[in-house]
Amino acid sequence: MTVVLGQTFTGISIGAVLLLIALGLSLTFGQMNVINMAHGEFIMAGAYTTYVLQKSIASAGISLLVALPVAFLVSGALGALLEWLLIRRLYLRPLDTLLVTWGVSLMLQQLARDIFGAPNVQTRAPDVLTGNITLIGGDDPLTVANSRLFILGLAVAAVVALSLTLRLTPLGRRIRAVVQNRDLAEVSGISTSTVDRTAFFIGSGLAGVAGVALTLVGPIGPTMGTNVIIDAFLVIVVGGIGQLKGTVIVAFVLGVLQSVLEYSTTVSVAKVLVLVGIVAFLQWRPQGLYTLRTRSLV
Amino acid sequence: MSGLEIRRLRVSFDGFTAVDGVDLDVRPGDLRFLIGPNGAGKTTLVDAVTGLVRAEGSVRFGGEELLGRSVHRIARSGIGRTFQTATVFEELTVLQNLDIAAGAGRSLWTMLRRRKDVPEPVARALETVGLTELADSPAGTLAHGQKQWLEIGMLLVQDVRLLLLDEPVAGMSHDERQATGELLQRISAERTVVVIEHDMDFMRSFARSVSVLHAGKVLSEGTVAEVQADPKVQEVYLGHAAAETTADVAVQEA
Numbered sequence: 001m002t003v004v005l006g007q008t009f010t011g012i013s014i015g016a017v018l019l020l021i022a023l024g025l026s027l028t029f030g031q032m033n034v035i036n037m038a039h040g041e042f043i044m045a046g047a048y049t050t051y052v053l054q055k056s057i058a059s060a061g062i063s064l065l066v067a068l069p070v071a072f073l074v075s076g077a078l079g080a081l082l083e084w085l086l087i088r089r090l091y092l093r094p095l096d097t098l099l100v101t102w103g104v105s106l107m108l109q110q111l112a113r114d115i116f117g118a119p120n121v122q123t124r125a126p127d128v129l130t131g132n133i134t135l136i137g138g139d140d141p142l143t144v145a146n147s148r149l150f151i152l153g154l155a156v157a158a159v160v161a162l163s164l165t166l167r168l169t170p171l172g173r174r175i176r177a178v179v180q181n182r183d184l185a186e187v188s189g190i191s192t193s194t195v196d197r198t199a200f201f202i203g204s205g206l207a208g209v210a211g212v213a214l215t216l217v218g219p220i221g222p223t224m225g226t227n228v229i230i231d232a233f234l235v236i237v238v239g240g241i242g243q244l245k246g247t248v249i250v251a252f253v254l255g256v257l258q259s260v261l262e263y264s265t266t267v268s269v270a271k272v273l274v275l276v277g278i279v280a281f282l283q284w285r286p287q288g289l290y291t292l293r294t295r296s297l298v
Numbered sequence: 299m300s301g302l303e304i305r306r307l308r309v310s311f312d313g314f315t316a317v318d319g320v321d322l323d324v325r326p327g328d329l330r331f332l333i334g335p336n337g338a339g340k341t342t343l344v345d346a347v348t349g350l351v352r353a354e355g356s357v358r359f360g361g362e363e364l365l366g367r368s369v370h371r372i373a374r375s376g377i378g379r380t381f382q383t384a385t386v387f388e389e390l391t392v393l394q395n396l397d398i399a400a401g402a403g404r405s406l407w408t409m410l411r412r413r414k415d416v417p418e419p420v421a422r423a424l425e426t427v428g429l430t431e432l433a434d435s436p437a438g439t440l441a442h443g444q445k446q447w448l449e450i451g452m453l454l455v456q457d458v459r460l461l462l463l464d465e466p467v468a469g470m471s472h473d474e475r476q477a478t479g480e481l482l483q484r485i486s487a488e489r490t491v492v493v494i495e496h497d498m499d500f501m502r503s504f505a506r507s508v509s510v511l512h513a514g515k516v517l518s519e520g521t522v523a524e525v526q527a528d529p530k531v532q533e534v535y536l537g538h539a540a541a542e543t544t545a546d547v548a549v550q551e552a
Contacts, residue, residue, distance in 0.1 A: 170397070170398075170401055173390065173394055173397065173398055174398060176387070176389070176390065177387050177390065177398050180387050180388065180389060180390075181385060181387060183350060183369075183381075183385075184381070184385050184386070184387065185398075186349075186350070186369035186370050186373065187348055187350070187369060187370075187373050187378065187379050188373060188378075188398060188399045188452060188456065189370050189373035189374045189399070189456060190370055190398065191368075191370045192370070
């Protein structure tokens with residue numbers, strides 16, 4: 001029984017990581033239909049931000065807490081800059097956007113190599129997060145890592161914050177208005193270019209937050225973005241483009257699937273099976289779990 | 299109140315000239331109807347004034363040049379429009395639609411705060427267009443006519459001084475047309491209104507002045523009676539119907 005629970009929890013924590021890396025993309029790709037291949041490097045920027053802050057702030061706990069908002073701002077600013085320099089000239093040209101942002105992604109990786117060196121670096125996790133917590137005691141105990149719980153909490157908080165912003169604030173209403181009908185938004189006096197940039201800032205900022213979380217579960221390196229970006233796009237596409245609900249469900253389902261299959265087979269076989277499952281699912285429902293109701297890309 | 303002054307307006311798409319040197323003056327407080335056969339350039343003219351298509355020439359409103367400004371700047375300088383097919387933000391509620399229109403110029407900071415009360419101009423616009431009861435329904439669930447009223451309401455909360463309405467009564471019942479016409483007359487007491495319309499009865503009942511467009515040019519201009527009496531108009535537009543009637547008669551006689 002605890003084996004099942006343990007694997008499920010491992011799956012949920014994989015899902016939480018997937019959710020965090022995909023969340024920003026659900027805004028920039030899902031809502032705005034921009035294929036930003038440099039999104040992974042914004043995650044990397046968040047991770048390196050954590051690394052830099054830890055060098056100047058002695059306490060690992062405080063530096064991690066400070067890193068969350070700072071990484072949001074750093075990656076958000078990078079995203080807004082990219083939008084202003086390149087992406088805004090390429091709206092409605094998805095293939096060009098893909099190539100251009102891929103180029104930007106390579107440049108950012110090289111920049112990271114030049115600044116921080118090619119080898120991976122590590123951050124220290126704060127003491128509170130290094131231990132384990134026992135959820136079920138007894139002969140057959142179920143323990144989970146504190147850092148995994150922290151990431152789960154962070155993912156949930158980020159989803160709640162994003163969905164409340166989109167649903168309740170005038171800013172969110174405007175983002176939804178621009179997504180639904182760009183011309184009408186413009187003639188209603190909304191500066192759609194400002195809304196685009198703001199949405200891009202938020203989406204990229206969330207990548208930064210994901211980067212902070214990733215420092216707790218793995219090393220920080222120039223290629224860490226490339227390793228996660230495909231998974232992030234998969235989660236969005238399977239969940240249904242533009243559907244936050246779908247992104248959340250699919251992140252956790254894929255996480256649990258991966259972990260359960262890993263237990264009964266091996267890591268790589270599990271990965272293959274999950275990918276085959278995704279391909280089969282998309283044959284059956286090409287539009288993803290939830291259907292698309294935005295302005296293009298159908 | 300300000301008037302609209304269009305000079306030598308030209309719009310072309312890949313060699314096809316949709317609007318070809320239009321001069322048009324709309325007095326402040328006018329309720330002007332733009333009529334003309336399909337393809338006359340009526341909608342393109344409105345697109346050019348609101349900045350959605352690029353145009354050459356000059357469009358001045360209240361003395362300010364509009365051409366060359368971005369769409370949202372034109373909107374914020376007091377010019378609002380509706381689209382041929384009723385266009386609202388379908389997934390937002392009636393109130394949210396109006397709220398978006400009302401808050402166009404707000405700063406980023408105030409946009410992150412949530413407001414609970416309905417601002418007074420929004421409440422007034424709801425009342426004017428008769429949608430108070432439906433304030434919390436998603437706009438997508440409204441009847442066709444109600445969506446068109448919501449569009450007009452969105453212009454009212456923006457406090458636009460010039461309304462450009464593209465076929466506001468298309469698909470409406472007789473009673474709805476009557477109500478819309480009266481609404482437009484009330485609105486034009488304080489604002490300038492330009493209406494593109496195909497419905498001749500509606501035009502005859504409510505227009506204060508009429509411009510007839512044909513093949514991208516202004517063919518005739520004046521009161522309803524003057525325009526109807528113009529032989530050029532009868533030939534290209536009303537005359538088209540007259541010819542059909544004659545043909546019908548001829549067939550029946552044969």
